[in-house]
Amino acid sequence: MYPKDLFPHKEIQELLDLYRPIWALGYAQQLMGWDLETYMPEEGSLARSIASQEISLLIQKLMTDEKFIKALERAEKLEDLNEYERGVVRVLKRDLKFYIRVPPEIVGELSRITSEATIIWRSAKKNNDFNVFKPYLEKIVDLNIKVADYLGYDKNPYDALLDLYEEGLTTDDFQRIVDVLVPGLKKVLDKILSEGYYSKPHPLEEYKYDVEKMKHVNSEILRILGQDPRRLRLDISAHPFTSGLDMRDVRITTRYEGYDFKRTIFSVIHEFGHALYDLQIEERFRATPLSGGASLGVHESQSRFWENIIGRSKEFTEAIYDLLADNLSLRGKYDASEIYRYFNIVRPGLIRVDADEATYNFHIALRFELEKLLINKEIKVDDLPELWNNYMDKYLGVRPKTYSEGVLQDIHWSMGSIGYFPTYTIGTLLAAQISKRMMREIDLFTAIREKKFEPVREWLREKIHRHGSVYPPKELIRRVLGEDLRPEIFVEYLQWKFLKT
């Protein structure tokens, strides 16, 4: 079943055979997740949450089956594993750690509550009603604290959660990043804002578009970037996301608000970056533990690379100008340089997903601080709205007037994901660092101008994508960059882009 040249040991082959049904259940879970956000009839949530909980329990049951644990232990003891085989063992040990240490009741409860909470969050956000969501969030925080305790940690319970999403990341690690980044960004942001014109309200932000025409624009942009529609589809959901079912079946979503077209365009380009990673993973890793990416942070570096470095560049704006102008009736009213200004407005705002490159990471720093406090029981869910608003004031000088624009804006907590947000900043920083490295070999901005993305896709495939989960993220980063993550590179990138210094 599995390629002998990649996985020569029969112990590994046996392990992979035992893993295959687990993979299939994960695949089914992912499809159910995609469907929940895209096409499921509203009242289907009841049965969906039962099915989803049962399948989570089955995954846990199969992973913690003595036969599986024994097979993993046998494999682990072999001394001459190749790097693919070592990757298999490493990833499965990480997964198993979760299932062995966290009791089935907790996993089941988390699965059940989050399946309901995502539905409740949607209506809470719509109705600006924090109280209806609060009991769900309290339960979710509570369960996450329990999960952290069961998983174990050296210094901080929040470490255990961070590690779930970014292998090896600690609270101290990220605190160091924040401590360099926040003052660095503050300085750049103040400078940009003092220069004035970027932050003015731009008329295109209220400019209405025809949804059908916008769908056409998005599908053309995907074609330009290199979408193969036989492997990648685009749908609509409340919160854009990517679902990588397989290297030949990836689905992304966007939303159409009917105005401020950069929102939908950049969500499409962002998700395309995620999708390309999933699409370019070595095909022979199918149905193995290696078929995912290295980490969420590395995944996010890919979406940010396409969204920010490519999508928000002057060259890309010029390359898609005709497409935009023709479909959105911009010609004669807004030229390419005006569109570029619109794409790169820097303005402290309330909503993370709409934030520009210069303010985005403040939103993450805020969530990092709040999650750290919640998990360390230094604050309660009740305190969140007020604290949220205080941090927004402190970092960006703006204050939400509604819950929907504040604490209710993100889907993540409703999905049970605490410790997830920092991966966004890791990705953002990494994207700048990767593009700097890539430009030693590729004339990136000429490629963008000429809409020739094949060399860019191939560079990413060769250096990052094809490896799947073979290497832990820190090792992969060192292989690609020859150095570790350095937040100051991102600050330099912003200076270069916005201040020409």
Next chain:
Amino acid sequence: MYPKDLFPHKEIQELLDLYRPIWALGYAQQLMGWDLETYMPEEGSLARSIASQEISLLIQKLMTDEKFIKALERAEKLEDLNEYERGVVRVLKRDLKFYIRVPPEIVGELSRITSEATIIWRSAKKNNDFNVFKPYLEKIVDLNIKVADYLGYDKNPYDALLDLYEEGLTTDDFQRIVDVLVPGLKKVLDKILSEGYYSKPHPLEEYKYDVEKMKHVNSEILRILGQDPRRLRLDISAHPFTSGLDMRDVRITTRYEGYDFKRTIFSVIHEFGHALYDLQIEERFRATPLSGGASLGVHESQSRFWENIIGRSKEFTEAIYDLLADNLSLRGKYDASEIYRYFNIVRPGLIRVDADEATYNFHIALRFELEKLLINKEIKVDDLPELWNNYMDKYLGVRPKTYSEGVLQDIHWSMGSIGYFPTYTIGTLLAAQISKRMMREIDLFTAIREKKFEPVREWLREKIHRHGSVYPPKELIRRVLGEDLRPEIFVEYLQWKFLKT
């Protein structure tokens, strides 16, 4: 978890708890099936077939787990089971019989091959290429013969397959139906055809429609029939079908050819009939073995009832005339009685799904004869195209010129379903018999004229739908009708409708 008043015995509660993950896997399989036909990117089929096979194997593993078998045996021995509990035991014994008698390798192989074969069939039909599909069909027939042998049968191996789809149906049973039906229908059909005008080519058959307007018409028709969009959605697929994930999550599909609008309308009404059955099953049967219908034949009676008895009636045609006329620009060109003629053209044709009420069952008789011969090894897959054409000649006096219009027209064999087609005829006959029974209590044609379908839906809920799989089909039919299935009622119905006699 499960209602104590329905399932008072703790042995049954334990059995249902063990069944819940099996239900969840079936739920996931069904969603994957729906997705395969609607939204899955083309190249996703590779991973889908692995996932689908693994999940089938898991279902089999859980059903044949000693713990589950023991729990079923314990439950079976109890003497004071109520009818719900007896239903649970009966349905699970039927399912288990399949899994115990058919070896895992066969089940896995069937799942894998059909997952590929549905894809191949689609392109084979498109390209009129029987040869590319042939090896798949040969394998599928071969596996079905093995399945029949493993399942066991009294007289004919085909009995074992018929029983899979229609509990208790035998080759002899259906032969008796065919033997009454074919001559009866021949007589009625000859009479209808000799009267001439119904069979003339109707200009509306080539009449082009705008797909977007047609989507609106279909969605209005669903609204009129009583669709709750929070529980029932409509999508597009090559072959219309219904996917009943839960009594609150049912999905139907149709197709839009761009001409001959009765095709898409009647597929929507047909699938609505299936959907209504699933939607009206007792909600407290959720995630139990009772949450399906009584049988495929009974299910088909519901789709045929809505499609033929209601949808193709003069009263319904008049009730939706304005909707059709406004959206398809028919006013002044075709009046309601002309639309009724168009909806009820009787003309021997090549395609089963386009067949009218008077010729439809000949298509099934043909498939019954061929399947019987295939499973008894009296013919080979190689012989099918020629034999198919000969039967078409004999029954209906028409002969396919392409494979696509002949042996390749149906998706069913590619899905591994042999023994399935007879359920269509059972459903068609039953629909006429049910409507006759219903009219003792409900003035059906007034209800249709006034577009007041609630009493009709309620009658069906009360008599048929809410019972789910509690009763075996023959028992349910006797409860509803006070008699068994009688093919002559259907012949009488046709005489009444088409010949006014």
